Amino acid sequence: MKFIRTNIPDVILYKPTVFNDDRGYFYEVFKKETFEDFIGFAVDFCQDNEAKSSKGVLRGLHYQLPPFAQSKLVRVVKGKVLDVVVDIRKNSKTFGEKVIVELSEENKYQLFIPKGFAHGYVTLSDDTIFCYKVDAYYNQKSERGILFNDTDLAIDWNFPANELIISEKDKAQVPFKKADLFE
Template identity: 85%
Template sequence: MKFIRTNIPEVILCKPTIFKDDRGYFYEVFKKEIFEEFIGYKVDFCQDNEAKSSKGVLRGLHYQLPPFAQSKLVRVVKGKVIDVVVDIRKNSKTFGEKVIVELSEENKHQLFVPKGFAHGYLTLSDDTIFSYKVDAYYNKESERGILYNDDELAIDWVFSEDKLIISEKDKVQEPFNKADLFEPTFKLYD
């Protein structure tokens, strides 16, 4: 597994070593020991989630506030997505910046999204299966979101607005400048 720091150093792109032969392939999806050694702190994932979506489904930008904030390790099992992460930590050097990567069943890349970041993705193929680990359980009262088409963030979602399939909840999220943003009450990273 190769780990690459993105333009926001806490957001990590994980590229697996894939062993292929005439039978197919094998790779380690997650290995806690080497992952934690690279990021420099412990992450105790407690739940795995999976979502299946049609082409053009946009989910996000979602996050939870402390003390229920979540770190996520996301990947695509089938299909392809544009994955977007936005730094919402008020006092961060990279506040408001974003990471945009393509995750697919072909490249088998994963993205680590730490606490303090909003996350969303757009499916680029039919029957996309998106899988992710979280280190805290869902808490409805701490759930927040940022409007996917916020002018300040100016995210290029690749598809035209009329081609996007978006939940009613995600259509009415707060713009970035009015959202409840992340104000850590504890040290997140060593």
């Protein structure tokens, strides 16, 4: 397995070692000790979530404010997504910067998103299954979001805008400059 720091060093790309043979494949999806050794701190994942989406579904950009902020470890079991992470930590050297990674059932990459980041993705194939671990439970009062097509962030979702399927809630999120961010 290989961990790679992205252009935002706190966001980690995990490329597993996959063992293939005529029966199929095997790989370690998550190994707490190895993962924590690399990132340098303990993460206590408490819940696993799964979402199935049609092609063109955009979910995001979501996050929770402290004390219910969440770290996430995300991956795709079936299909393909364009995964987007935005640094919303006001005092960070990478504030407002983004990481964009394609995650798929073929590459089996995972992305670690620590607290202090907004997260979203668009599905690039039908019947995509997206899975993620979180280290804090959902809290509706601390839930926040940023408008997916915010002009200051200028995210290229790599998908025709007129074909995106977006919830009314995500269409109504606030622009980056008006969002409640991390101090």
